[in-house]
Amino acid sequence: MTSHALYTFLDLCGTFAFAISGAVAARQKGLDLFGIAAVAFMVACGGGIVRDVCIGAVPPVGLSDWRYLAAALLASALTIVARPLVDRMDKPVMFFDAIGLGIFAVAGAQKSLAYGHNAELAILLGVASAVGGGIMRDVLLSRIPAILTREIYASAALLGAIVQVGFFYSGIATWWTPWVATAVAVFIRLASLYFGWGLPAFQKRQRLRERHDN
Amino acid sequence: MTSHALYTFLDLCGTFAFAISGAVAARQKGLDLFGIAAVAFMVACGGGIVRDVCIGAVPPVGLSDWRYLAAALLASALTIVARPLVDRMDKPVMFFDAIGLGIFAVAGAQKSLAYGHNAELAILLGVASAVGGGIMRDVLLSRIPAILTREIYASAALLGAIVQVGFFYSGIATWWTPWVATAVAVFIRLASLYFGWGLPAFQKRQRLRERHDN
Amino acid sequence: MTSHALYTFLDLCGTFAFAISGAVAARQKGLDLFGIAAVAFMVACGGGIVRDVCIGAVPPVGLSDWRYLAAALLASALTIVARPLVDRMDKPVMFFDAIGLGIFAVAGAQKSLAYGHNAELAILLGVASAVGGGIMRDVLLSRIPAILTREIYASAALLGAIVQVGFFYSGIATWWTPWVATAVAVFIRLASLYFGWGLPAFQKRQRLRERHDN
Numbered sequence: 001m002t003s004h005a006l007y008t009f010l011d012l013c014g015t016f017a018f019a020i021s022g023a024v025a026a027r028q029k030g031l032d033l034f035g036i037a038a039v040a041f042m043v044a045c046g047g048g049i050v051r052d053v054c055i056g057a058v059p060p061v062g063l064s065d066w067r068y069l070a071a072a073l074l075a076s077a078l079t080i081v082a083r084p085l086v087d088r089m090d091k092p093v094m095f096f097d098a099i100g101l102g103i104f105a106v107a108g109a110q111k112s113l114a115y116g117h118n119a120e121l122a123i124l125l126g127v128a129s130a131v132g133g134g135i136m137r138d139v140l141l142s143r144i145p146a147i148l149t150r151e152i153y154a155s156a157a158l159l160g161a162i163v164q165v166g167f168f169y170s171g172i173a174t175w176w177t178p179w180v181a182t183a184v185a186v187f188i189r190l191a192s193l194y195f196g197w198g199l200p201a202f203q204k205r206q207r208l209r210e211r212h213d214n
Numbered sequence: 215m216t217s218h219a220l221y222t223f224l225d226l227c228g229t230f231a232f233a234i235s236g237a238v239a240a241r242q243k244g245l246d247l248f249g250i251a252a253v254a255f256m257v258a259c260g261g262g263i264v265r266d267v268c269i270g271a272v273p274p275v276g277l278s279d280w281r282y283l284a285a286a287l288l289a290s291a292l293t294i295v296a297r298p299l300v301d302r303m304d305k306p307v308m309f310f311d312a313i314g315l316g317i318f319a320v321a322g323a324q325k326s327l328a329y330g331h332n333a334e335l336a337i338l339l340g341v342a343s344a345v346g347g348g349i350m351r352d353v354l355l356s357r358i359p360a361i362l363t364r365e366i367y368a369s370a371a372l373l374g375a376i377v378q379v380g381f382f383y384s385g386i387a388t389w390w391t392p393w394v395a396t397a398v399a400v401f402i403r404l405a406s407l408y409f410g411w412g413l414p415a416f417q418k419r420q421r422l423r424e425r426h427d428n
Numbered sequence: 429m430t431s432h433a434l435y436t437f438l439d440l441c442g443t444f445a446f447a448i449s450g451a452v453a454a455r456q457k458g459l460d461l462f463g464i465a466a467v468a469f470m471v472a473c474g475g476g477i478v479r480d481v482c483i484g485a486v487p488p489v490g491l492s493d494w495r496y497l498a499a500a501l502l503a504s505a506l507t508i509v510a511r512p513l514v515d516r517m518d519k520p521v522m523f524f525d526a527i528g529l530g531i532f533a534v535a536g537a538q539k540s541l542a543y544g545h546n547a548e549l550a551i552l553l554g555v556a557s558a559v560g561g562g563i564m565r566d567v568l569l570s571r572i573p574a575i576l577t578r579e580i581y582a583s584a585a586l587l588g589a590i591v592q593v594g595f596f597y598s599g600i601a602t603w604w605t606p607w608v609a610t611a612v613a614v615f616i617r618l619a620s621l622y623f624g625w626g627l628p629a630f631q632k633r634q635r636l637r638e639r640h641d642n
Contacts, residue, residue, distance in 0.1 A: 026362070032413040034369050035362030049268070054477070056486040058270040064335045121492045135568070140349070142358045144570045148454070148463030155462050199460040240576070246627040248583050249576030263482070272484040278549045354563070356572045 014107065015068050017100035019044040019075030022137050027079060029141050036080065039137055041072040047132025051108050051125045055115045097134065098156075098193070102185030105130035105157035106164045106178050119165050126161030127154055130185075152192035155199060160185025228321065229282050231314035233258040233289030236351050241293060243355050250294065253351055255286040261346025265322050265339045269329045308407060311348065312370075316399030319344035319371035320378045320392050333379050340375030341368055344399075366406035369413060374399025442535065443496050445528035447472040447503030450565050455507060457569050464508065467565055469500040475560025479536050479553045483543045525562065526584075526621070530613030533558035533585035534592045534606050547593050554589030555582055558613075580620035583627060588613025 022043030026036040045062030052060035062068045108129025112122040131147050131154045138145040147153045164181035167173045191197065236257030240250040259276030266274035276282045322343025326336035345361050345368045352359040361367045378395035381387045405411065450471030454464040473490030480488035490496045536557025540550040559575050559582045566573040575581045592609035595601045619625065 029358065029363075030415055031358075031362050032415040034367075034372075034413055035359075035415075038362055038368065053267055053481055054487050054491060059268050059331055059335050063268060063338050064332055066334050069334060069338070117487055118492055120494050120497060121487050124491050124497070139353055139567055139570075140359060140362065142353075142356060142570060144457065144459075145463075145568060148459050148466055148568065149457075153462075154466065158462075199462055201458055201460040201463075243572065243577075244629055245572075245576050246629040248581075248586075248627055249573075249629075252576055252582065267481055273482050273545055273549050277482060277552050278546055280548050283548060283552070353567055354573060354576065356567075356570060 012067055012071055014100040014103035015044040015048075015062075016071040016075055017096040017103070018133050019072040020079060020096045021100065022133070023076045023079035025137055025141060027083075033080070037073060037076040039140060040076045040079070041069065042140065043133040043137045044068065044072045044075070045133065046136040047104055047108065047129040047134075050132045051111065051129045054125055054128075055112050055117060055121070057111070057115060095190075097153075098186050098189040101130050101153070101157050101189055102160050102182040104133075105160040105185050106181045109161040109164045109181075110168075110178060113165065113168050119169060122165050122168075123158070123161045126164065127157045130154070130157035130161075149201070152188060152197050152199065156185045156189040156192065159188055226281055226285055228314040228317035229258040229262075229276075230285040230289055231310040231317070232347050233286040234293060234310045235314065236286075236347070237290045237293035239351055239355060241297075247294070251287060251290040253354060254290045254293070255283065256354065257347040257351045258282065258286045258289070259347065260350040261318055261322065261343040261348075264346045265325065265343045268339055268342075269326050269331060269335070271325070271329060309404075311367075312400050312403040312407070315344050315367070315371050315403055316374050316396040318347075319374040319399050320395045323375040323378045323395075324382075324392060327379065327382050333383060336379050336382075337372070337375045340378065341371045344368070344371035344375075363415070366402060366411050366413065370399045370403040370406065373402055440495055440499055442528040442531035443472040443476075443490070444499040444503055445524040445531070446561050447500040448507060448524045449528065450561070451504045451507035453565055453569060455511075461508070465501060465504040467568060468504045468507070469497065470568065471561040471565045472496065472500045472503070473561065474564040475532055475536065475557040475562075478560045479539065479557045482553060482556075483540050483545060483549070485539070485543060523618075525581075526614050526617040529558050529581070529585050529617055530588050530610040532561075533588040533613050534609045537589040537592045537609075538596075538606060541593065541596050547597060550593050550596075551586070551589045554592065555585045558582070558585035558589075577629070580616060580625050580627065584613045584617040584620065587616055 019040040023036050023040040025043075026039035031039065045060070045068055048062040049060040052058065052062070105126045107126075109122040109126030111129075112125045117125075134147050135145045138147070160181050163184050164178060167177040167181065233254040237250050237254040239257075240253035245253065259274070259282055262276040263274040266272065266276070319340045321340075323336040323340030325343075326339045331339075348361050349359045352361070374395050377398050378392060381391040381395065447468040451464050451468040453471075454467035459467065473488070473496055476490040477488040480486065480490070533554045535554075537550040537554030539557075540553045541547075545553075562575050563573045566575070588609050591612050592606060595605040595609065
């Protein structure tokens with residue numbers, strides 16, 4: 001019960017953080033009131049819905065639990081109403097993204113394990129929970145998902161999910177282990193932003209040429 | 215049984231209307247014969263498939279019932295064969311979209327309720343049934359979903375789904391209530407087109423600049 | 429058991445072939461290490477995940493069986509390490525795609541039949557298994573799916589799935605029938621590439637104009 005309550009709480013924090021990032025991106029692209037709320041909700045719950053559908057947890061909790069919708073709507077309203085504030089904040093999207101990233105990766109992996117699935121599925125669906133919403137956001141806004149082109153992003157989620165699954169299989173999982181796993185993912189992500197870490201990419205020249213072509 | 219037959223009928227009407235809108239958009243983008251049929255089918259059944267997967271109604275009826283495929287193929291053929299006619303019609307896409315929109319929102323909400331799910335899920339999946347196919351169409355055609363940027367569109371579906379769920383929970387749901395809910399959504403959508411209603415959007419200037427950039 | 433082992437083997441071959449095509453496309457777009465692996469995995473398993481979710485086979489085997497992930501990672505590594513080789517090969521993407529296309533269409537249709545679903549669902553999900561991953565690849569790379577605009581591609585998958593379902597319903601399905609169905613699809617695809625076959629498209633002029641606009 002306690003662990004279940006913890007995951008619900010983790011899920012809600014991630015929902016709110018991701019919704020902010022979705023609403024900010026949607027507003028920048030000139031979407032209307034409904035579009036902003038829809039993208040916010042999709043970023044917040046999209047990854048979790050994919051996870052729940054894949055582990056057979058239907059209906060997905062993101063759709064049936066009013067608190068997720070409330071968190072997404074609150075985040076949308078905040079982004080719209082506090083526009084000058086959000087505009088002044090330099091990279092709020094990235095910061096909130098990092099927190100949501102770690103929380104979703106760990107909670108997603110944990111939920112898959114709680115449903116009795118294996119380590120690989122838990123890790124993959126942990127990452128999917130974390131980056132699924134962000135990928136949907138970029139696909140909806142018709143751009144190549146930033147997640148797949150730059151920096152340590154999904155890799156941080158991957159590490160968090162692996163740590164969480166490692167704790168589970170090593171038998172030392174307790175109340176604080178999800179927080180450690182989350183902290184690892186968030187730290188890696190924030191450090192990669194601060195120090196400009198990145199994974200190697202290939203054919204950057206090709207990429208630049210294509211950008212000019214468009 | 216009667217109510218079930220009614221929803222099937224509503225579903226089929228929506229399928230045909232949406233397929234027309236999908237086929238028209240696909241032909242305008244220069245897709246080939248298969249592409250047109252595929253987009254038509256996806257617009258027609260995409261939202262319903264998402265709904266069915268989320269409520270655990272597998273296999274999705276849009277994939278297993280031949281009448282949906284037949285409706286989509288018929289709509290594709292009509293759009294291809296009656297090309298000059300469709301070209302002359304000013305905004306056939308919008309008109310057929312409005313009808314499908316209302317029908318899908320109400321039928322989607324009703325099906326979720328029939329599977330024993332709660333009001334929030336019914337409303338969200340009603341909207342998803344209605345706009346899911348159109349969003350897939352625009353994502354496939356590599357553009358930001360029109361649904362999220364302009365006019366009263368998904369909002370009309372939202373209202374229709376809310377009215378339908380309201381009828382259900384107030385206990386006065388009968389044979390004519392889905393039609394009322396559908397009419398509300400279709401009326402709102404058509405009125406918004408006629409009067410140019412829209413939801414507020416933000417940072418339009420930003421949006422215009424980006425358009426120039428692309 | 430034998431037939432089940434055969435489908436697993438077919439699935440794995442398709443996974444590897446598709447992963448190569450995904451990794452190549454992702455590298456050309458300048459994605460980073462994780463992005464390449466992610467797109468490779470998505471192309472390889474995306475269609476199969478859609479199929480499994482739609483027939484109620486959760487968790488999807490593409491996510492829970494380590495061999496699929498291994499095949500995708502191996503293909504990514506090969507594409508990255510053997511870069512000059514892959515660059516020199518003229519159209520490796522198309523060739524590997526053709527093989528994966530036939531394998532996935534037939535295995536997808538067969539799995540739907542094995543789960544007791546009808547012919548229509550088997551054919552549709554056969555095609556979805558085959559082209560779903562490729563469509564996700566193009567959507568992620570923010571371009572209109574090539575599958576829907578040019579040449580005999582999904583049509584070849586459709587034919588392969590129909591042949592396989594035909595064998596099943598005619599009662600002569602045996603160990604070699606999936607190979608025949610697969611060969612039909614692969615042959616049609618390769619022949620269409622070699623001879624430049626294509627399905628009719630409409631309003632090509634419109635399409636060219638749009639290309640200039642972008």
